[in-house]
Amino acid sequence: MEDQRPIIVKRVKKGGAGHHGGAWKVAFADFATAMMAFFLVLWLMSTTTPEQRLAIEGYFKDPVGFSSGGAATPIDLGGTPEVGIAENNPIGETMEVPPERIAELAEELDRQQLESLLHELQERIEESPRLREFKDQLKLDITDEGLRIQIVDKSQRPMFDIGKSRLKVYSEEILFELAGPISSVPNKISVSGHTDAVPYSGRELAYSNWELSADRANAARRALVLGGLAPERVARVVGLSSSVLFDQTDPASPVNRRISIIVLNKRTELEMQAAEAQPADPKKVSPKLPPKVDKAIERIEPVNPRELRW
Numbered sequence: 128m129e130d131q132r133p134i135i136v137k138r139v140k141k142g143g144a145g146h147h148g149g150a151w152k153v154a155f156a157d158f159a160t161a162m163m164a165f166f167l168v169l170w171l172m173s174t175t176t177p178e179q180r181l182a183i184e185g186y187f188k189d190p191v192g193f194s195s196g197g198a199a200t201p202i203d204l205g206g207t208p209e210v211g212i213a214e215n216n217p218i219g220e221t222m223e224v225p226p227e228r229i230a231e232l233a234e235e236l237d238r239q240q241l242e243s244l245l246h247e248l249q250e251r252i253e254e255s256p257r258l259r260e261f262k263d264q265l266k267l268d269i270t271d272e273g274l275r276i277q278i279v280d281k282s283q284r285p286m287f288d289i290g291k292s293r294l295k296v297y298s299e300e301i302l303f304e305l306a307g308p309i310s311s312v313p314n315k316i317s318v319s320g321h322t323d324a325v326p327y328s329g330r331e332l333a334y335s336n337w338e339l340s341a342d343r344a345n346a347a348r349r350a351l352v353l354g355g356l357a358p359e360r361v362a363r364v365v366g367l368s369s370s371v372l373f374d375q376t377d378p379a380s381p382v383n384r385r386i387s388i389i390v391l392n393k394r395t396e397l398e399m400q401a402a403e404a405q406p407a408d409p410k411k412v413s414p415k416l417p418p419k420v421d422k423a424i425e426r427i428e429p430v431n432p433r434e435l436r437w
Contacts, residue, residue: 171183189236233393234392234393234394237314237392237393237394238269238392240312240314241269241273241274241312241314241390241392242269244274244308244309244311244312244390245267245269245274247308247311248267248276248305248308249267251304251307251308252265255304257297257300257301257304258301258304261278261284261297261301263281264278264279264280264281264284265277265278265301266278266279270389271395272317272389272391272392272395273314273389273390273391273392273395274389274390275387275388275389275390276305276309276387276388276389276390277373277385277386277387277388278298278301278302278347278385278386278388279373279381279382279383279384279385280381280382280383280384280385281381281382282381284297285381285384286298286343286384286385286386287343287346287384290327290328290329290339292339292342292343292345292346293346294346294347294350298350299350299353302347302350302351302354303350303353303354303355304354305351305354305388306350306351306352306353306354306355306356307354307355309351309356309360309388309390310355310356310357310360312390314360314390314391314392314393314396315360315361315362315391315396316351316356316360316361316362316388316389316390316391317361317362317363317364317365317388317389317391318344318345318347318348318351318361318363318364318365318386318387318388319340319344319363319364319365319366319367319386319387319389320339320340320341320342320343320344320345320347320365320366320367320386320387321340321367321368321369321371321372321373321383321384321385321386321387322336322339322340322343322368322369322383322384323369323372323378323379323380323381323383323384324369324372324378324379324383325379327339335368336368336369337366337368338366339366339368340366340367340368341364341365341366342366343366343386344364344365344366344386345364347386347388348361348364351388362391362396362399363399369383373385
């Protein structure tokens with residue numbers, strides 16, 4: 128009888144599924160947080176006034192404009208702008224904001240925007256190798272009209288050749304660099320050209336510093352447009368000759384030869400538009416005659432030219 132081999136039976140013990148970890152808890156926590164935020168928004172929408180909702184909307188559109196100046200929230204907590212409800216106002220009642228206050232807030236936001244542009248330009252001058260090279264020829268300041276950027280001449284580094292209105296290559300590059308930050312704000316600009324008090328000595332008889340400064344301002348405008356500035360952003364281009372000197376003590380100083388670019392604030396822009404839109408008042412333009420002369424003119428009767436004898 129042959130030897131039989133032993134039969135070995137292997138039994139596999141099946142257990143439960145392995146441990147899944149705590150990943151589901153993270154997903155559930157995110158879901159719970161989202162639902163809580165959703166119901167919080169619904170509650171705010173049902174309890175806030177229309178003015179508060181507009182303030183909240185303005186905060187999310189421009190957080191910097193609302194946070195700088197005091198409170199970091201659109202509701203008044205002691206800072207500016209003062210948008211919110213008064214202490215004695217019950218929830219649900221609207222609060223009237225005077226038009227003067229609205230104008231003040233708009234002007235304040237406009238000023239903050241121009242100051243932000245000023246800081247951006249200062250940083251651009253420090254970061255750009257081309258602008259940093261001409262740092263001493265770039266003058267930035269805030270005026271009543273807006274943010275003023277002046278590019279002045281230097282004795283060994285003028286923007287234009289003497290008596291010419293064509294920009295030097297490095298002057299064009301400066302304007303190309305400035306066009307980008309200026310385009311980041313919606314404000315319109317004014318470009319003005321200035322010369323020193325030395326009379327124009329070219330061959331053209333009818334050409335003077337007035338025409339030269341205007342042509343130079345137009346050359347700067349064209350360079351800004353080529354640099355990316357929208358043409359409709361230019362509100363005014365003027366030549367002022369030597370009527371507004373940078374250095375009053377030395378009318379012939381090279382710094383008086385400059386290009387001035389003003390990023391206009393909204394108030395100045397509206398004043399310019401209003402001045403151009405209003406027709407001239409004939410009562411203000413015509414000289415006022417004495418009363419006796421007015422009465423004498425009224426008594427003059429019309430005369431038939433045929434009755435006159437020559």
